[in-house]
Amino acid sequence: GNSVTQMEGPVTLSEEAFLTINCTYTATGYPSLFWYVQYPGEGLQLLLKATKADDKGSNKGFEATYRKETTSFHLEKGSVQVSDSAVYFCALSERETSYDKVIFGPGTSLSVIP
Amino acid sequence: DGGITQSPKYLFRKEGQNVTLSCEQNLNHDAMYWYRQDPGQGLRLIYYSQIVNDFQKGDIAEGYSVSREKKESFPLTVTSAQKNPTAFYLCASSISVSNEQFFGPGTRLTVL
Numbered sequence A: 001g002n003s004v005t006q007m008e009g010p011v012t013l014s015e016e017a018f019l020t021i022n023c024t025y026t027a028t029g030y031p032s033l034f035w036y037v038q039y040p041g042e043g044l045q046l047l048l049k050a051t052k053a054d055d056k057g058s059n060k061g062f063e064a065t066y067r068k069e070t071t072s073f074h075l076e077k078g079s080v081q082v083s084d085s086a087v088y089f090c091a092l093s094e095r096e097t098s099y100d101k102v103i104f105g106p107g108t109s110l111s112v113i114p
Numbered sequence B: 001d002g003g004i005t006q007s008p009k010y011l012f013r014k015e016g017q018n019v020t021l022s023c024e025q026n027l028n029h030d031a032m033y034w035y036r037q038d039p040g041q042g043l044r045l046i047y048y049s050q051i052v053n054d055f056q057k058g059d060i061a062e063g064y065s066v067s068r069e070k071k072e073s074f075p076l077t078v079t080s081a082q083k084n085p086t087a088f089y090l091c092a093s094s095i096s097v098s099n100e101q102f103f104g105p106g107t108r109l110t111v112l
Helices: none
Strands: A003-006 A011-014 A019-021 A023-026 A032-038 A044-050 A056-059 A062-065 A075-077 A086-095 A100-104 A108-113 B004-007 B010-013 B019-025 B031-037 B043-051 B054-057 B064-066 B076-078 B087-094 B107-111
Touching: A003 A086, A003 A100, A011 A019, A019 A108, A023 A032, A023 A086, A032 A062, A032 A100, A044 A062, A100 B043, B004 B087, B010 B019, B019 B031, B019 B087, B019 B107, B043 B064, B076 B087
Parallel strands: A011 A108, B010 B107
Antiparallel strands: A003 A023, A019 A075, A032 A044, A032 A086, A044 A056, A056 A062, A062 A075, A086 A100, A086 A108, B004 B019, B019 B076, B031 B043, B031 B087, B043 B054, B064 B076, B087 B107
């Protein structure tokens, strides 16, 4: 079945460092791809999304490009801040018989230290 | 402000007791969802509802029940049949089942 794989955490970076969180997926069709962020003790928030190949999603300095040839959607940020410390989930959305099912990866915990 | 509320934030129950988790949204969304989150794992879908008075089982529905009597509300009951109920439960909603999901803040359930 379809699935999402993320790099294992936790990831610890110094403030202003470059961030990459790898995400690869397996899908039979052409899913939409998402990155969600979860701050401690809170629910998930949509960070960015891409709906077709070569689309680039971006928000709050984060970017990810939908790469169909490598089935990847890696999350990047040029300069992280302490406030970016959170768990990041890669996800895909695929059409089931009656709805778009969202499949989440296991999450990658990021800690940014001053 | 529009959004999704879940209550309570923390819930403790004795083993063998049923417990109901609340989820309310004022976004006028038709679709609502319940997910379970365990440490180090992604979210797993318990139930979803596309419209009032209709709901469907997700991947891990055993030991759970839901109702959708009002558009705004989608309560989840964790029954005594759920073998390992201690987890973080997240409710979400979307305009329709093909749109972006918005999440509530979650309820952490601990069964003692």
